Amino acid sequence: MTVSRREFLKGSAAAIALSMVSGPAFSAPAGKDEGVDKWVKGVCRYCGTGCGVLIGVKGDKAVSIKGDPNNHNAGLLCLKGSMLIPVIYAKDRITEPMIRKGGKKSPLEKVSWDEALEFAAKPFREALATTGPNSIAYYGSGQALTEESYLANKIWKAGFKTNNVDGNPRLCMASAVAGYLTTFGKDEPMGTYNDIDAANCFFIIGSNTSEAHPVLFRRIAKRKETNPQVKVIVADPRRTNTSRIADLHISFVAGTDLALLNAMAHVIIREELDNQRFYNRYVNFVTNDGKPCTFEDYKTFLADYTPEKVQETTGVPAADIVKAAKMFAESSSTLSLWCMGINQRTRGVWANNLIHNLHLLTGQIGKPGASPLSLTGQPNACGGVRDTGSLAHLLPAGRMVANEKHRNEMEDFWGVPRGSIQPKMGFHTVALFEAMAKGDVKATFIHCTNPAHTLPNLNKLTKGLETAFVAQTECFMDAETLKYADVVFPAAFWCETEGVYGCTERRYALTEQAIKPMGNSRPAVQILMDFAQKAGVDPKLYPYKTSADIWEEWRTLSKGSQYDFWGITRARLKKESGLKWPCPNEKHPGTNLRYVKGDDPLVPADHPNPISFYGRPDGKANIFLRPYAPPFEPAEPDYPFILTTGRVIDHWHTATMTGKVPELQKAFPSAFVEINPEDAKKLGISNGDSVTLETKRDKMNFPARITDTCMAGLVFCPFFDKNLLVNRLFHDATDGASREPEYKICATKVYKQA
Amino acid sequence: MAIAGFLIHTLPEQSKAVEAAAAAFPEITTYGVHQNCYVVAVAEAPGLEMENLLGRVQSLAGALATYVTSMTMEDEIEA
Amino acid sequence: MRISQKTAFIVLALIVLGGGGFFLYLDRAFPKNRCEGAHLTVPEAYADCLSCHSKVTPKAAQDWQESKHGVLLVKCVVCHGEPDGKGSIPFAVNPEPSKICAACHDPAMKVMTEKFGAPLECNSCHPRHQNSMHSGAFQSKSQSGQSSF
Numbered sequence: 001m002t003v004s005r006r007e008f009l010k011g012s013a014a015a016i017a018l019s020m021v022s023g024p025a026f027s028a029p030a031g032k033d034e035g036v037d038k039w040v041k042g043v044c045r046y047c048g049t050g051c052g053v054l055i056g057v058k059g060d061k062a063v064s065i066k067g068d069p070n071n072h073n074a075g076l077l078c079l080k081g082s083m084l085i086p087v088i089y090a091k092d093r094i095t096e097p098m099i100r101k102g103g104k105k106s107p108l109e110k111v112s113w114d115e116a117l118e119f120a121a122k123p124f125r126e127a128l129a130t131t132g133p134n135s136i137a138y139y140g141s142g143q144a145l146t147e148e149s150y151l152a153n154k155i156w157k158a159g160f161k162t163n164n165v166d167g168n169p170r171l172c173m174a175s176a177v178a179g180y181l182t183t184f185g186k187d188e189p190m191g192t193y194n195d196i197d198a199a200n201c202f203f204i205i206g207s208n209t210s211e212a213h214p215v216l217f218r219r220i221a222k223r224k225e226t227n228p229q230v231k232v233i234v235a236d237p238r239r240t241n242t243s244r245i246a247d248l249h250i251s252f253v254a255g256t257d258l259a260l261l262n263a264m265a266h267v268i269i270r271e272e273l274d275n276q277r278f279y280n281r282y283v284n285f286v287t288n289d290g291k292p293c294t295f296e297d298y299k300t301f302l303a304d305y306t307p308e309k310v311q312e313t314t315g316v317p318a319a320d321i322v323k324a325a326k327m328f329a330e331s332s333s334t335l336s337l338w339c340m341g342i343n344q345r346t347r348g349v350w351a352n353n354l355i356h357n358l359h360l361l362t363g364q365i366g367k368p369g370a371s372p373l374s375l376t377g378q379p380n381a382c383g384g385v386r387d388t389g390s391l392a393h394l395l396p397a398g399r400m401v402a403n404e405k406h407r408n409e410m411e412d413f414w415g416v417p418r419g420s421i422q423p424k425m426g427f428h429t430v431a432l433f434e435a436m437a438k439g440d441v442k443a444t445f446i447h448c449t450n451p452a453h454t455l456p457n458l459n460k461l462t463k464g465l466e467t468a469f470v471a472q473t474e475c476f477m478d479a480e481t482l483k484y485a486d487v488v489f490p491a492a493f494w495c496e497t498e499g500v501y502g503c504t505e506r507r508y509a510l511t512e513q514a515i516k517p518m519g520n521s522r523p524a525v526q527i528l529m530d531f532a533q534k535a536g537v538d539p540k541l542y543p544y545k546t547s548a549d550i551w552e553e554w555r556t557l558s559k560g561s562q563y564d565f566w567g568i569t570r571a572r573l574k575k576e577s578g579l580k581w582p583c584p585n586e587k588h589p590g591t592n593l594r595y596v597k598g599d600d601p602l603v604p605a606d607h608p609n610p611i612s613f614y615g616r617p618d619g620k621a622n623i624f625l626r627p628y629a630p631p632f633e634p635a636e637p638d639y640p641f642i643l644t645t646g647r648v649i650d651h652w653h654t655a656t657m658t659g660k661v662p663e664l665q666k667a668f669p670s671a672f673v674e675i676n677p678e679d680a681k682k683l684g685i686s687n688g689d690s691v692t693l694e695t696k697r698d699k700m701n702f703p704a705r706i707t708d709t710c711m712a713g714l715v716f717c718p719f720f721d722k723n724l725l726v727n728r729l730f731h732d733a734t735d736g737a738s739r740e741p742e743y744k745i746c747a748t749k750v751y752k753q754a
Numbered sequence: 755m756a757i758a759g760f761l762i763h764t765l766p767e768q769s770k771a772v773e774a775a776a777a778a779f780p781e782i783t784t785y786g787v788h789q790n791c792y793v794v795a796v797a798e799a800p801g802l803e804m805e806n807l808l809g810r811v812q813s814l815a816g817a818l819a820t821y822v823t824s825m826t827m828e829d830e831i832e833a
Numbered sequence: 834m835r836i837s838q839k840t841a842f843i844v845l846a847l848i849v850l851g852g853g854g855f856f857l858y859l860d861r862a863f864p865k866n867r868c869e870g871a872h873l874t875v876p877e878a879y880a881d882c883l884s885c886h887s888k889v890t891p892k893a894a895q896d897w898q899e900s901k902h903g904v905l906l907v908k909c910v911v912c913h914g915e916p917d918g919k920g921s922i923p924f925a926v927n928p929e930p931s932k933i934c935a936a937c938h939d940p941a942m943k944v945m946t947e948k949f950g951a952p953l954e955c956n957s958c959h960p961r962h963q964n965s966m967h968s969g970a971f972q973s974k975s976q977s978g979q980s981s982f
Binding site: 012064065066067069075076077078079082083084086164210211214217218221241244245567612649650661663664666667668 | 875881893901904905906908910911912915919920921922935937938939940941972
């Protein structure tokens with residue numbers, strides 16, 4: 001037989017290839033059977049989008065998760081939410097109470113609940129007896145359940161009688177709160193996610209929506225896909241993944257967005273795109289120091305903000321400013337969305353006001369698709385902290401401690417003597433940790449947050465944690481704050497207890513209990529009540545058996561107020577996938593367009609106008625003449641770069657939860673610094689090099705990631721990594737009105753590590 | 755003339771289609787689909803053109819990647 | 834002048850062994866110091882699939898990048914899990930729709946099942962990794978709408 005050489009070689013080649021295929025085995029075994037006994041309805045543990053979830057329970061374990069088809073997310077989940085189950089069963093779950101018997105340097109030891117509660121309560125009792133109620137504090141969280149925040153607020157303000165009640169929403173949403181309050185008279189957005197489906201122009205500023213609110217980003221992208229005329233403007237010094245769907249991306253020098261927003265207003269008026277009919281009826285013009293003025297004054301004020309002048313300040317081409325302004329004003333419905341880029345600023349309140357100005361100037365408000373919709377970061381900053389008034393200057397349902405009538409209303413409702421609630425604002429977050437360091441606050445109860453990782457200017461403010469007595473609830477052993485805790489209470493985690501979350505769009509939704517608390521952990525409402533009792537607060541103040549009892553009280557309190565959600569009963573929450581307040585009775589379906597007659601039940605049916613900003617005494621909103629002012633620490637010759645911080649989709653905040661999911665941890669095991677290629681070239685830095693960032697506070701080394709996401713002169717670090725606590729580099733300057741720190745801008749040196 | 759044995763990794767539902775498309779190249783002989791997603795094939799082309807050819811194979815619709823398992827070029831080697 | 838057959842076959846054998854060895858190495862477990870994606874700091878970056886797979890399976894990587902899942906950052910691990918099998922999602926080269934797609938798309942799957950009968954293979958109409966039925970995921974279809982990317 002003759003086989004040609006060529007055929008032989010071909011045959012060999014084929015045989016070799018075939019042998020490669022038969023060798024290594026590839027494909028995965030089939031997934032194990034995940035039969036589920038029941039699906040329990042709840043809300044995702046992560047961001048302020050507030051996606052509804054169904055938790056699959058088999059026996060006594062949670063085994064799977066999927067999106068709730070009946071909630072606003074229509075069954076969809078993002079990367080993080082779809083992988084929540086492993087977090088529950090993390091190996092480092094704290095399941096027993098622990099205390100440090102011998103002071104801050106001694107190790108944490110497991111003890112019984114009784115011993116831990118007594119050990120925690122004693123310093124509080126002593127502080128109260130010797131230095132008074134303002135020497136103790138509570139530091140809470142936008143991730144705590146509404147019932148927990150409401151309870152803690154009541155215990156501390158009416159029980160202990162101190163207004164030292166603050167929380168991490170101070171670090172994230174306070175500027176948005178003050179923005180809504182000053183412009184509209186009441187906190188919380190007037191629109192909902194339904195507006196996304198009706199908007200024709202999206203103005204996204206200071207938000208990396210695709211990574212921070214992925215399911216909302218999808219809804220925006222879908223709107224754009226199905227409607228060719230929809231325009232998307234993304235304004236951000238970083239060109240993030242969010243800009244992939246942008247028609248116009250605007251990169252401005254960090255901190256100059258105030259000038260940009262005023263320039264857009266300038267163009268809108270110049271091009272006669274302002275809506276006179278709207279603002280003549282619904283708007284007051286107010287100077288920066290609070291005095292009434294006129295539209296003509298506003299127009300004169302804006303003469304300084306021509307696109308050409310603002311191009312100098314911001315680096316944005318004048319033509320793009322004009323384009324953005326026209327897109328915004330000419331669309332039949334414009335929706336603005338913003339988040340930390342606008343809020344975490346020393347001029348955060350002004351920036352919020354300026355966004356509202358654009359909507360009030362053009363009448364882009366109070367109709368489907370037209371609204372200024374502030375994106376909330378945490379799952380329950382709105383429902384839990386803002387609405388219940390669990391901040392140092394607030395009381396429930398929009399009341400203020402400084403207002404005697406409000407104090408009296410709360411004292412009467414809570415059954416405490418008149419004069420119990422102090423009139424003066426307590427310590428806001430930064431001031432609280434300063435006071436702890438000084439010894440003015442001797443004992444603090446920390447719930448559901450990780451300040452040793454998330455405070456600004458960490459080297460300075462962690463001294464407060466080193467000095468004061470710290471009792472905290474925590475679920476995970478790797479939380480940085482545990483290093484300073486004197487007492488650790490294991491709280492039941494997420495679906496191990498029942499409670500309400502209130503998300504960005506005024507939707508209150510219930511997470512039902514799916515599984516038992518792990519080990520010896522207890523629901524936080526139980527922990528708070530047991531602690532309060534040991535610390536000497538009258539038990540009549542908290543006669544609750546379950547979190548449902550607390551909900552009942554809060555619901556009753558809201559009745560008749562401008563936060564009225566009397567119609568959102570526990571039974572309805574169990575049946576529905578959340579309801580949007582105002583919702584004054586059980587037949588009411590919830591409110592989409594707040595302040596709009598016919599939609600909002602709090603606007604009387606016989607009101608003369610279609611819109612009523614009833615949060616303000618005259619029913620009109622305010623356009624404030626806010627000037628551009630630079631950030632606290634702009635770039636300077638010795639510190640020529642701006643450092644900004646933010647998030648990546650894979651991690652939530654300090655990664656104590658997402659870090660437990662192998663896929664998420666291994667997608668982003670550690671932090672890095674993003675450097676623009678031009679800057680990298682000048683500095684001789686290559687991808688992967690170790691780079692030193694040096695600010696006036698500290699210096700740290702990060703691996704470099706060279707990418708054109710950041711504009712030249714800007715560097716970015718995510719803050720999730722506990723081994724690279726970038727907040728040590730930041731100052732703690734805050735907005736004068738909201739007291740929110742400026743995590744988005746500080747000045748830094750950048751150089752290759754020596 | 756170089757002779758290269760290679761595999762084309764495809765999606766299972768497209769393996770037949772990819773095999774047919776690859777076989778349509780005059781330089782390529784195919785030897786069936788294995789494990790549902792690997793087309794076994796041999797290409798003959800001048801060594802300098804081989805990379806180009808395999809690149810074109812990789813761009814076929816349904817082809818995820820090509821893995822070269824062997825290459826013979828002995829009749830192109832000159833003393 | 835021709836070289837001897839013996840030399841030629843030695844060369845051939847070496848190429849075969851080298852090529853085969855490469856292939857085997859490539860397709861075994863993903864050793865930590867092999868993937869470009871792990872170069873930044875910590876070697877354990879098994880879920881940073883894209884940086885390696887844009888070289889190893891470039892078409893799939895590009896398809897994903899340009900698809901809706903790519904724009905929305907539904908990353909590889911969400912459907913495929915981790916290759917070392919130590920993750921929370923079972924590793925699968927071909928994920929099973931009723932388990933994996935259903936985690937997010939259950940309502941749509943129920944609608945499709947009602948319309949067309951069960952159980953459907955999602956990717957018979959929605960090709961994996963590719964934009965299903967529309968090109969240019971989420972791009973405005975009008976001329977004036979230009980995407981920046």
